Amino acid sequence: MSTTSIDLESHGGGHGHEVHDPHFQHHYSTMEQQFDTSKIGMWLFLATEILLFGGLFVGFGLMESRYPREFVEAHTYLQRSLGALNTVVLLVSSWTMVMAVHSARTNQRQKTVMFLAFTIVCAFIFLGVKYFEYSAKFEEGLLPAKYYWHKENSIPACPAGPANQTPTVPGCTHGYATFFAFYFMMTGLHGIHIVVGIGLLTWILLRAKKGEFSHAYYTPVDLVGLYWHIVDMIWIYLFPLYYLIS
Amino acid sequence: MEHVVKSGAPVGERPRPAKNYLNETTGIWSWMTTLDHKRIGIMYLCGVLTAFFIGGMFALLVRLSLMTPKHMIFGKVIMDAEQYNRAFTLHGIVMVFLFIIPAIPGSLTNFVLPLMIGAKDVAFPRLNLASFYLWCLGLVMALSSIAMGPVDTGWTFYTPYSTTTSGAVPMAAMAAFVLGFSSIFTGLNFIATVHKLRAPGMGWFDMPLFVWGMYSTAVIQVLATPVIGITLVLMVLERVFGIGIFDARMGGDPVLFQHFFWFYSHPAVYIMILPGMAIISELMPTFSRKTIFGYRAIAYASVSLALVSFIVWGHHMFVAGQSQVANVVFSALTFLVAIPSGVKMFNWLTTMYKGNVSFETPMLYALSFMITFAIGGLTGIPLATLATDIHLTDTYFVVAHFHYVMMGGTVIAFLGGLHYWWPKMTGRMYSETWGRVSAVLVFVGFNLTFLTQFILGSRGMPRRYYNYLDQFQPLHMYSTFGSWILALGFFIMAAYLLASLRKPADAPDNPWGGTTMEWQTSSPPIAHNFDEQPVLEHEPYDYRPKVTA
Amino acid sequence: MSSHNEPTATHTAAPAGAHHEHDISHDAGLYLRTLIILLILTGITVGAAGIQFGSGAANVVIALTIATIKATLVALFFMHLAHDKPVNAIIAGGGFIFLGLFLLFTFLDVGTRVPLLPSNMPAMAQPTPTPTTLNPLLTPPPQPLAPAQPLVPAPAAAGGEGEHK
Numbered sequence: 001m002s003t004t005s006i007d008l009e010s011h012g013g014g015h016g017h018e019v020h021d022p023h024f025q026h027h028y029s030t031m032e033q034q035f036d037t038s039k040i041g042m043w044l045f046l047a048t049e050i051l052l053f054g055g056l057f058v059g060f061g062l063m064e065s066r067y068p069r070e071f072v073e074a075h076t077y078l079q080r081s082l083g084a085l086n087t088v089v090l091l092v093s094s095w096t097m098v099m100a101v102h103s104a105r106t107n108q109r110q111k112t113v114m115f116l117a118f119t120i121v122c123a124f125i126f127l128g129v130k131y132f133e134y135s136a137k138f139e140e141g142l143l144p145a146k147y148y149w150h151k152e153n154s155i156p157a158c159p160a161g162p163a164n165q166t167p168t169v170p171g172c173t174h175g176y177a178t179f180f181a182f183y184f185m186m187t188g189l190h191g192i193h194i195v196v197g198i199g200l201l202t203w204i205l206l207r208a209k210k211g212e213f214s215h216a217y218y219t220p221v222d223l224v225g226l227y228w229h230i231v232d233m234i235w236i237y238l239f240p241l242y243y244l245i246s
Numbered sequence: 247m248e249h250v251v252k253s254g255a256p257v258g259e260r261p262r263p264a265k266n267y268l269n270e271t272t273g274i275w276s277w278m279t280t281l282d283h284k285r286i287g288i289m290y291l292c293g294v295l296t297a298f299f300i301g302g303m304f305a306l307l308v309r310l311s312l313m314t315p316k317h318m319i320f321g322k323v324i325m326d327a328e329q330y331n332r333a334f335t336l337h338g339i340v341m342v343f344l345f346i347i348p349a350i351p352g353s354l355t356n357f358v359l360p361l362m363i364g365a366k367d368v369a370f371p372r373l374n375l376a377s378f379y380l381w382c383l384g385l386v387m388a389l390s391s392i393a394m395g396p397v398d399t400g401w402t403f404y405t406p407y408s409t410t411t412s413g414a415v416p417m418a419a420m421a422a423f424v425l426g427f428s429s430i431f432t433g434l435n436f437i438a439t440v441h442k443l444r445a446p447g448m449g450w451f452d453m454p455l456f457v458w459g460m461y462s463t464a465v466i467q468v469l470a471t472p473v474i475g476i477t478l479v480l481m482v483l484e485r486v487f488g489i490g491i492f493d494a495r496m497g498g499d500p501v502l503f504q505h506f507f508w509f510y511s512h513p514a515v516y517i518m519i520l521p522g523m524a525i526i527s528e529l530m531p532t533f534s535r536k537t538i539f540g541y542r543a544i545a546y547a548s549v550s551l552a553l554v555s556f557i558v559w560g561h562h563m564f565v566a567g568q569s570q571v572a573n574v575v576f577s578a579l580t581f582l583v584a585i586p587s588g589v590k591m592f593n594w595l596t597t598m599y600k601g602n603v604s605f606e607t608p609m610l611y612a613l614s615f616m617i618t619f620a621i622g623g624l625t626g627i628p629l630a631t632l633a634t635d636i637h638l639t640d641t642y643f644v645v646a647h648f649h650y651v652m653m654g655g656t657v658i659a660f661l662g663g664l665h666y667w668w669p670k671m672t673g674r675m676y677s678e679t680w681g682r683v684s685a686v687l688v689f690v691g692f693n694l695t696f697l698t699q700f701i702l703g704s705r706g707m708p709r710r711y712y713n714y715l716d717q718f719q720p721l722h723m724y725s726t727f728g729s730w731i732l733a734l735g736f737f738i739m740a741a742y743l744l745a746s747l748r749k750p751a752d753a754p755d756n757p758w759g760g761t762t763m764e765w766q767t768s769s770p771p772i773a774h775n776f777d778e779q780p781v782l783e784h785e786p787y788d789y790r791p792k793v794t795a
Numbered sequence: 796m797s798s799h800n801e802p803t804a805t806h807t808a809a810p811a812g813a814h815h816e817h818d819i820s821h822d823a824g825l826y827l828r829t830l831i832i833l834l835i836l837t838g839i840t841v842g843a844a845g846i847q848f849g850s851g852a853a854n855v856v857i858a859l860t861i862a863t864i865k866a867t868l869v870a871l872f873f874m875h876l877a878h879d880k881p882v883n884a885i886i887a888g889g890g891f892i893f894l895g896l897f898l899l900f901t902f903l904d905v906g907t908r909v910p911l912l913p914s915n916m917p918a919m920a921q922p923t924p925t926p927t928t929l930n931p932l933l934t935p936p937p938q939p940l941a942p943a944q945p946l947v948p949a950p951a952a953a954g955g956e957g958e959h960k
Contacts, residue, residue, distance in 0.1 A: 027366035027443070036880065037369045037442040043883045044434040047890030048472040054894035055476035055506060059491055061898065062502060062905055072851065084841050088834065095830040098873045102822055145496075146488030158497075174490050174497030181489040185480075229874045236865045240858035244844035245851070441882060469893050505901045557896055560904065572904035 023217050035219050042223045046230045053234050060182045070175025073154055075245045077142055083243035086129050093122030094232040101225045104218040109211055116205040123198050144184040148177035193231050200224045266770040281371035286378050287357030297344035304337035313726040315713050327712040331398035338401025343425045350521035351432050354663045355460050361764035362454050364445025364780040369438035373431050380428035387421035405492035405503040409484045419478040426471045433467025436460055447782035454762045454786055458545045459524025462552035466513045474510035501567045508559035516555040518652055522659030526612050529662050530594045531787040532760045533609035534601030538787045540593040547586035554583045564635050580630035587623055607681035611662030614689045618654025643703025646696045673751030673770040680742040687735030694728025761787055829872040836865050
């Protein structure tokens, strides 16, 4: 593996303009090294997100193998069109995000702000659609775990309530309640990541408005972009697993 | 006997710098907002040693209670059964999450790694400070869980007990969650640092083996820790919302919790041991004045240990209800994971062969490690073997095994590293005589405490039991006596280390004759580590005689 | 959205031997094409969900395959992995690989469990009396094995929950 070289001249008090950049951190030798390192750091964080959500995917997969009939039926209780709409919204927001990064990198301040704003709008649309979905679930009793009271199931569902206080019905199943527990956990955790993303995007937008980003320094836009794409990627997997199995 | 090797530079060539990282700025605020990896390392050191003290107190309490089957001393019952359960649970939680996982990465590695690779700091200094504050938050949360109610599930939080018992379990679980993120951020920082901030001339195979070991540790920290995060969240959600993923009454599978838990916790034990091994890889060549034997083998063994550690977790669940197929597969893979550890042990031993070995305190710890880690590692084999594990699992044999590898391995190596880098960190030398006394007491006390537990376990004494059959009492008693000798060793150590701080900071740059880059700067280092960017010009551990021009 | 703007003359004084910078002037078109393909794939996967491909597992496999293609496109082009230094792709790949190992080995257990039925139970030993000595030479050997006894007395008993224990 080749040595990562550290530019010795710029350490001594740089004639390269990068060491005068206000964002330059002095334990690095060049802005490029700083940028590359930040990217590695961000990707490492994204790997932790993959494993965090991945644990939930593994749990979902195992529960699906435990309750195949209930899970397949419970999939039909979800509104596929809304899920597809949200998928399209997030894919478009991913595109506006990468265009924002591209604009920052090519010194187009107005376009950067515009694309970031569009991304935030898409995020809010996503949350709005989710709100409609969740309210529909609440009305029909399709609630997680011990709160599940929906009655029109092929297999009778166990009555709602804590396990040690609720009389059980012979032959009842927990499959539907477990499905919706995972549904709310996974879409909920994903939704929390969207909200955090809105916060990050707003922060970057304000900085972009002040003209902070250019070809020489656009790292924060790039890194927030990477975060946003992972949020999109998680939904790319959530959507078929929850909405498209029947 | 002259056991302090003066720095290679002639006296007077490098004047002692007036300001170093300790006194460059003063005041508590400058420490609380520092971005200097060295200061963060010192703060971590104080923190983890405090945690070790707390966890150690719980351990002494547990051992005191176990001294007799009646759990009495001087006619008074020491604690009742529920208090006993809480004591060993807290001993485990504090020692695992607050001490042993963060100790070496947070304190010694934070301090030494950038110096070793010739860098000015870690890749993300603010993340480093955030990591430390998360650790502090985890400490506060763990201590409040003690105050909030009984946490008596064992540090393993097995369901369905943890999801149904009343008490402060969620707070303890969330403390572990926060500490997990502290660990992730530290690992993330080290990976980026090793990739990008090495000195000119330092390729991957020119790095000190300490860096290889810490890099491997960091990979595990980043990949495994998120899973314990989600596991603890799922456990708390199951308590609150009755999800039914782990509780059979609600249609769940308790063994699933164990899969989730051990997917992290087995790699976690490699987060614990790899830094210890990394330290031994430094101590052996320095105190044998000979280059390390099999550099590449040790480097590859470190990385393969990290990777293979991810696919052996089922060996904690052989009798939990796992399928026979999975049992056999996990058992076979566990035999595989023992091989890289063996490679390293042989390489360290061979490093000493025909070397000019001296027996300063750090080397005494390294030699203790060779013995105690060997015992710990070898006793893992009957636990990996299905037929014998059925009898030994959940007995004191397991307790003895993991204490031999974690304490006899990691803690002993940590103490070796602490004494090795003490002059670099503080600029003072401790009393060598008392250092050796303490090392011997620790070794004797440790072995007396835990060797008897192998016998207890193979004869049937179960773990986590409050009382026991009378025939086990003599061995329990010896074990408790051993814990007192161990504690004495630690108290003496605290005394002479603290006493050394009252001396003036006049340690030489390189008291041990080490060849790695941290010894090329002053003790203690200046705030930005080096006067000029060091360039690596020799192989690692180059102890060949230098031809003077 | 033009790709021509101020020339990127503000290039950093990159050290010799640094990674040659990818020409970004065509990127906007690349991103748009990627989006269009992603939207088409979304349409395909929604359409495919309505078709029954034999066993239910086939539907899952197809849906997840399309999802993986979409994820790969996002990673390669939106997240720039195709043009970045390889270390980033290795990190991303590593995350997925280890997640895969978690899934694989957990299913290895859960998928090969044998239910606890009397017909599956091996012959159980009779309980031995507690030994009065720990000396193995003086401890009597266990009694010979007896044939298996059924765990539940008769099939007419009520079902309810808790097959295990």
